[in-house]
Structure formats: C-alpha cells, structure tokens
Amino acid sequence: MHNGLLGTKKTADHMKExxxxxxxxxxxxxVSSISKLAGFSPSTVSRALKGDARISExxxxxxxxxxxxxxxxxxxxxxxxxxxxxxxVGIVLDRLANPFYGELAEHLHKRLVEIGKYPxxxxxxxxxxxxxxxxxxxxxxxxxxxxIIASASLTSRVAEACARHRLPMVMINRVARAHSCAxxxxxxxxxxxxxxxxxxxGHMRIAYVSGRQDTSTSEDRESGLRHALQKVGxxxxxxxxxxxxxxxxxxxxxxxxxxxxxxxxxxxANDITALGVIDAARNLGLSVPNDVSxxxxxxxxxxRWHSYRLTTVAQPVDAMITRALALLAERMHNPELExxxxxxxxxxxxxxxxxxxxxxxxxxxxxxx
Amino acid sequence: MHNGLLGTKKTADHMKExxxxxxxxxxxxxVSSISKLAGFSPSTVSRALKGDARISExxxxxxxxxxxxxxxxxxxxxxxxxxxxxxxVGIVLDRLANPFYGELAEHLHKRLVEIGKYPxxxxxxxxxxxxxxxxxxxxxxxxxxxxIIASASLTSRVAEACARHRLPMVMINRVARAHSCAxxxxxxxxxxxxxxxxxxxGHMRIAYVSGRQDTSTSEDRESGLRHALQKVGxxxxxxxxxxxxxxxxxxxxxxxxxxxxxxxxxxxANDITALGVIDAARNLGLSVPNDVSxxxxxxxxxxRWHSYRLTTVAQPVDAMITRALALLAERMHNPELExxxxxxxxxxxxxxxxxxxxxxxxxxxxxxx
DNA sequence: CTGAAAGCGCTTACAG
DNA sequence: CTGAAAGCGCTTACAG
Numbered sequence: 001m002h003n004g005l006l007g008t009k010k011t012a013d014h015m016k017e018x019x020x021x022x023x024x025x026x027x028x029x030x031v032s033s034i035s036k037l038a039g040f041s042p043s044t045v046s047r048a049l050k051g052d053a054r055i056s057e058x059x060x061x062x063x064x065x066x067x068x069x070x071x072x073x074x075x076x077x078x079x080x081x082x083x084x085x086x087x088x089v090g091i092v093l094d095r096l097a098n099p100f101y102g103e104l105a106e107h108l109h110k111r112l113v114e115i116g117k118y119p120x121x122x123x124x125x126x127x128x129x130x131x132x133x134x135x136x137x138x139x140x141x142x143x144x145x146x147x148i149i150a151s152a153s154l155t156s157r158v159a160e161a162c163a164r165h166r167l168p169m170v171m172i173n174r175v176a177r178a179h180s181c182a183x184x185x186x187x188x189x190x191x192x193x194x195x196x197x198x199x200x201x202g203h204m205r206i207a208y209v210s211g212r213q214d215t216s217t218s219e220d221r222e223s224g225l226r227h228a229l230q231k232v233g234x235x236x237x238x239x240x241x242x243x244x245x246x247x248x249x250x251x252x253x254x255x256x257x258x259x260x261x262x263x264x265x266x267x268x269a270n271d272i273t274a275l276g277v278i279d280a281a282r283n284l285g286l287s288v289p290n291d292v293s294x295x296x297x298x299x300x301x302x303x304r305w306h307s308y309r310l311t312t313v314a315q316p317v318d319a320m321i322t323r324a325l326a327l328l329a330e331r332m333h334n335p336e337l338e339x340x341x342x343x344x345x346x347x348x349x350x351x352x353x354x355x356x357x358x359x360x361x362x363x364x365x366x367x368x369x
Numbered sequence: 370m371h372n373g374l375l376g377t378k379k380t381a382d383h384m385k386e387x388x389x390x391x392x393x394x395x396x397x398x399x400v401s402s403i404s405k406l407a408g409f410s411p412s413t414v415s416r417a418l419k420g421d422a423r424i425s426e427x428x429x430x431x432x433x434x435x436x437x438x439x440x441x442x443x444x445x446x447x448x449x450x451x452x453x454x455x456x457x458v459g460i461v462l463d464r465l466a467n468p469f470y471g472e473l474a475e476h477l478h479k480r481l482v483e484i485g486k487y488p489x490x491x492x493x494x495x496x497x498x499x500x501x502x503x504x505x506x507x508x509x510x511x512x513x514x515x516x517i518i519a520s521a522s523l524t525s526r527v528a529e530a531c532a533r534h535r536l537p538m539v540m541i542n543r544v545a546r547a548h549s550c551a552x553x554x555x556x557x558x559x560x561x562x563x564x565x566x567x568x569x570x571g572h573m574r575i576a577y578v579s580g581r582q583d584t585s586t587s588e589d590r591e592s593g594l595r596h597a598l599q600k601v602g603x604x605x606x607x608x609x610x611x612x613x614x615x616x617x618x619x620x621x622x623x624x625x626x627x628x629x630x631x632x633x634x635x636x637x638a639n640d641i642t643a644l645g646v647i648d649a650a651r652n653l654g655l656s657v658p659n660d661v662s663x664x665x666x667x668x669x670x671x672x673r674w675h676s677y678r679l680t681t682v683a684q685p686v687d688a689m690i691t692r693a694l695a696l697l698a699e700r701m702h703n704p705e706l707e708x709x710x711x712x713x714x715x716x717x718x719x720x721x722x723x724x725x726x727x728x729x730x731x732x733x734x735x736x737x738x
Numbered sequence: 739c740t741g742a743a744a745g746c747g748c749t750t751a752c753a754g
Numbered sequence: 755c756t757g758a759a760a761g762c763g764c765t766t767a768c769a770g
Contacts, residue, residue: 041757073509077446078747081762102471109492118507120489138487140442279675306648307676410741447763450746
C-alpha cells in the first residue's frame, strides 16, 4: 500500500468524521455565526439581540431577522459565565409524600418563572443514598442565583452551606435560625384558632396528632392548641405521633379512638394526617363530626373533597411566596442584608369535619367548596 | 468644587464600589486559583479533580486536599461550554391538577438523579400568559441534554421543536407521532380489563367518564371498554366528559347518576376523576359499590385511602420510566435513531369500589393496602 | 506524568 | 452607532 492511497484513505475518513460530527453535534447558530451572516461584529450582534439602545433600529431589525430565521437561542452558559448570574433558583424539597409541598412547589415554580427565573427542584430522599452533598453540589456547580428551602430534613445543613458560600437563601414553612431568612404561617396562632374553635364547640376531650419529630411547625401548632386549652383550664387529652403522613394519621387515629377514654375531638398537625384520622374514625364506625371532630392544617386540595370536607387552617401560600421572593430578591441584590423571620397569619376554613360552636355557621357552600 | 476634591471623591467611590463588588461577588475558588495554591498548572488541576489516570496519586491527593479546603465546586457552565453537555434533562409537565403527574415527576426526578442528570421541570400553565416559546426557550438556552415530555397540552409543538433542534426527546404517558419516541401504559388493554371485570360482575348499565378532549389516553381506555362490551353484545350506556379533574368527575357522576336510567357501573378515565364520581354517588345517597361500581385508572396515592379504596388499573410507572430513560440515553448517544413507540401493560388493582365477579375475591388487606 | 495554548459562546469595558 | 480585544472558568488535543 503506497503513500498516496493511504493519504487518500485518511483524508476520506477525516472528512467522514467531520461530516458525522457536524451532523450529530447539530452546530447551533451562535453570535459569531450570526455576525458573519449579518455583516456586523459579534459585539453588535450581542447588543442588538438584547435590545441595547445604542444600536440603530435598522441594524437591530436585520440582525433580529437573521437570528429568528436561524432559530438562534443564546447559550445560557456562555452568558452566565460572563454575567455571573445563572438565572436559576434552587428549590429544596423533601419527598412529596405530603401534597402540601407539591402544591407549594407548583406555586413557587409559577411565580419564579413570572419574574424570569428558572427553578431547579432539588429533592432530598430520606433513606436513599443521597447525602447533603447531593443537594448542595448542584446548587454550587450550577451557580444558582438563590435558593428556597422548603424541606424539613437537613434544612439547617443546606442553609449553613448557603451561608458559607454567601448564596442568597430563604426558607419557607420553616423558622429561621442564625442569620437566615424564613417565612412561615403563624403556626402558633393557627393552633390557638383551632383550640378555640374546638373549645367553643363544647369539646371536652381534645387530642393532638403531632407531625414529625422535632419539627417546629408541629410543635408550634401544638403549643397554640395548649394555650387555648389552658385558657379554660384544660390540656390535651393525649398526643400521638402522626409523622405527617396519611398512614401515620390513620394509625394515630386508630390508637386514640380505641382508648377507653375516647377523644371527642382531634387536631392533626397537618391535613394529610387529618385525612388518615378521619378514615380511622370511620373504620371504627364513628361518625365525623357527630362522634368526633377532626381538624387539620394546610388546606390541601383533598381537604375540599366531599368525602372529607375537612375543617382546617389554610396556609397563606400566596402571601408567603410573595414575601419569600421579596426577601430573596433583596438579598440577591445585597447579600449582606440581615436575616428576617416572617410569619403570616393563616385562615380558619370551616367545613364539615368538626362540630360548630352554636354561634357559628359553616362557610356557605359555593359550588364545590 | 475644585478638581482635587472631585478627584478624591471619585476615587473613594471607586474604591467603595470595588470593595462591595468584591464582597458581593464572593470570589469562588477556580481551577486557576487552586492551581496557584497547589503549584501545578490548571491542566493538571483539572485532570486531578476528575480523576484522570495519568496524574500521579501524590499530585492528585495534594490538589484534592486544597480543593476540599477551599470548598471548590466546579463551574458547571464553564464545563458545559467545552464538553457540550449540560447534564440537564428537561421534564415538561402540565399543571399538577392531576396527582398522577406529581407522582410521576417525583419518580422521574429520582431516577434521573441516580444516573447523574439534573432534571429541570418546565410546566405549562394553560390560560396563563405562557406560550409554547416559554417552555422551549429554556430547553434551548440551557442546552438540555434531553427532554422528557409528560404533558398533554402542546406536546406535539414541543416535540416538534425538539426534533427541529435535534434534541433527544421521549414522551411518557403519550403516544408517539412522527419520528418521536413514546412510552405509555397500554391504555386499550387497560380499558378491556376494566370492561371485562365489570361485565363479569354482572353489570348491565356501564357508563364512561372521559378525560380531556382529544387525549389519546382517554380515547384508548374508552375503546378498550367498548371492545369488552361488544364481545358480549353491548355498548356503553353513556359517555360524559370528566376533564381529568376531581370536579369534572364529580359533575359527570352527578349527571350520570341522576338520569332515569341510572348506570350501575362507571369507569372513569383516571383516578382523580373516579374519586369525584364516587363522591357524587355518595352525595346522591348511593352506596359504592352496592348501588354503583366505580373504577379508575392510574393508581394514585389517594386511590388507596380508606374513604375510597378505588379499584383501578395501576400504571407501571417504574417500568415506563426505565424504558423511557433507556430510549433517551440511546438517543443522547446517537441522535439519528428511529422513533419507537412502547406500551407496557398495566395491572388491575382490585379494591372495594367495584363489585366483584363471583369467582374473584379482593386482594387481601395487608396492613393499610 | 505535566504544561502551554487554544477555544467553548457569550458580554463588556474601551476606543473610535 | 460600531468594532477589536479581553475574559468568564473550564477542558482537551498537542507536545514533551
């Protein structure tokens, strides 16, 4: 085999490779490719594309037309590299066993998109192999502009990592520690509202189904309940853990309602737990609310379903998100700002899972509500 | 005001600006800063950090230690720019009114993280200001390595955009059009299974509550039902739209069950709709399943709740995701691959919302199931 | 085993 | 109003 042939073969291979490479790497239009097509410098193309006032309207139009025709989309990475802003905001969540977080995440998502940020959801799976690092690494590597933490587990460690890297962060449905920001529903006030409602309805044996261990949300709601009961010289009949899950609520309800001294009202730390309690009651042949009143916290979708029509405290999700995003925006602008701890009052939503005080009537049925 | 003063002021301002800039831009460690600290070239640092075999163990250890101590996290954007791979996979979803998609998204999320990809969720809000562009732009700008489409609306337009940009894409819970990939539950077979179950249980007046207009999922499930009924010389008593929502199911159930010729069984196009139908039945004073059997499709969490215990067809979500990710991975490796349309059989989950054929017994109650 | 150089696709002072 | 040049933080042939 002489050189000529070899040379030819190599060249052919090379060309073929180039071709497939070109095909498979689908060379996208760039500022540079557009600049050649348009006959302007890359600087001008870049400016024209982002509507810089200094570029003449004519030039702008020409360039815009070519970009459009080429299907140009700016490379976010190249841009982020120089602007030092990724446009990404991390949302840290637990597993979505509790629908409340799913609903919260959906609202958050929508609101972030509205202000031009892209949310990146980071979930932490307890029990899985994932570690704290697994959620912090993407936050760091993708240089998120900010971070919203709405998970119960490892909140503090992620928060601390954010602080260490001076990354703007705000917690939602959590209370602040150290110098961090947090916005939450006023859980204590909510607990009081529920306690007062039950007392006024004449309940004498009121029990509490708590959430996950050591979550301040559950503790604060319980404290509120206790406070309301103390005012009339009483205290909860019993407290059983419900783990913030349907199954947990079911088991807790079963236990409480099988006792000799059976509660005539149960306040569950959140809605999904309350639904479990309701079903436990019914499975024991008890009527809700005739035999036992049951109240939740959150106001998830399912709380409105006709099989439950759960009386509950609605978290002011919209207001919470508004405040959280405002805090975050401030801190993205000035990272040195102090932490703030905000709590917003929830609203009692009277449905039919709890007996009413004689002076109250249920919120009128409007359609399916 | 003379020059000196002006000059001083300008300088002071400038310094102040520099300081705050420095503070607020929290200079992160880079390959370059580490290379100086370690006394090696950036090339070596880069290789050491990613475990290139050519770097000596000693060098690697030195560099790793410094990186660790500095809290170094590689900049994903710089890396993406040169590797031409972002590590991001887009998940396109509708609003999460249907919990099935929330559960699907959670599983998908987990599985993607397991294979080292970061999911970015893109939701399309019907009725909101968002357009098709709003979901396509981030996919393009953030140069997603691939895309999973699990939304009913605008599926085809996003799919088309992906194709145009030669971006690997697979649809899930959808059927493929053109050259695209899709994996879904075998909805037709599922419909047949439900139809046969109801026929064998002796139901004579079987109605169908359909989903959203023009969704193949709903149509296929209905076709399956029709097929099973035709085999015994019958056809559905009526078909009413349920819009794939709880409220839609409730309204549809109310309508069907108020008719003079009342159905004795209703198959709803999905679970969330079926729950609405159940509640409508109960509100009309009917017993489920004594007066009317109700069957759903999906097997969402709430289908297991004791107030419903919904008989349904479980979508093989794990298997669907496995196949979808495999298809996607193949296409990320070779974008020229043909489209494939995969359907996996679902599984009938017998609970207690539907009467049983005499030869069958319900799946035994194990704990809360 | 290690390094110098080029380049990924943008933006942004600086200069004209 | 427009352009040349430098640089964001990496990786990767190429060379030794």
